[in-house]
Amino acid sequence: MDMLFFVISFLSVPVLIYFMLRMLMSKVKKAEDGKKNYKKQALITAGVMVVSFILFISLADTVEPEKVEVSGSTKEVADKVEKEPELTEEQKVAADLKAKEVAEAKAKTEAEKKEKKASIEKDYYSKEVSPQIDGSMASYDLIWSELWVPTFEGIADGSVDVYTAYENMKQLELRYGALNDQISNINGDKLSKDNKKQLTEFKSNLKDAALTRKSAGNEAKKMMDKGTFAPSEIDKVMSTVGYADAPMLSAVINKTALDVGFGLIKE
Structure with missing residues (x-):
């Protein structure tokens, strides 16, 4: 009004x-x-x-003084909202202990999940991935010991003729080519990100070593086809053989890192 x-x-x-x-x-x-x-x-x-x-x-x-609606009831503007009562020292201590218990329980649950996940990954690696790695490394050495070593020892003592040596080098090329595919097919999909990276590096290094030995076999085959066995040709072949050592050593380091990480061997 x-x-x-x-x-x-x-x-x-x-x-x-x-x-x-x-x-x-x-x-x-x-x-x-x-x-x-x-x-x-x-x-x-x-x-x-x-x-x-x-x-x-x-x-x-x-x-009349202005009124406001607070929590469903009408109150004077001058009225103050009641403050929550302060906790006693005993209540504060109890609240802190409760918060600590909750935090510890959460941390324990997370640790158990992490431990279970690590256990599952270790079991996967030791039963599925590691045998593939070991098999490829064994093949790498076996091809060399069955074809390269006896061929050149036989040439040196005259027990292996040039035709047999040539055929052995052809087989060596084929088998190292097949090994390269075998290494590529090593599956580690269920590994963690870091372990996948280590496995990828292992595969890359072992493939480099295998392909280098394959190249050495090809060069030896050409030398035998000529029948010259010139010192310069032999030196070139042996140099190529030596190039495989560095990537093979790196592959061994990758494999060892994986085994140590899973607790399969001690540092």
Whole structure:
């Protein structure tokens, strides 16, 4: 209501001014009835403004304080939200112990999950991956000992003719080529990211070593085909053989790192 009276009184001011100016500036000064009519309207407007102002002042003191809705109930704005009671020292200690117990239980659960996962991965590696690695490394040495070594020993003592030596080198090339495919097919999909990386490096290094020995066999085969056995040709072949040592050593290091990581051998 106070706002209504305020608006009425506020609007009355320009109305009063309008009529007063119109009355003063009216050119029809002779029309006494008109003047009386304007004066009457102006007095009514002024009266309304004064009455509205008085009512506004009188009602302003009786306005109720603003209220707000808090959690479904009406409260005075001046009311303060009740503070939660502070915990006692015993309650604080109990809360800290409870939080510690929860954290320890969570850590224990995570450790058990990690340990179980590591155990499953170790079992997978030792039963499926490691045998493939061992088999490829064994083949690498077996091909050499069955074909390369006896061939060159036989050439040296005359027990192996050039035709047999040539055929042996052909077989050596074929078998090291097949070994390269065997190494590529070693599967370690269930290993962790770091162990997969170690296995990938192992495969790359062993393949390099196998392909280098294959190249040595090819060079030896060409030398035997010529039948010259010139010192320079023999030296070239033996140099190629030596190039396989470095990647093979790296492959052994990769394999050892995997075995140590899974606890299969001690450092």
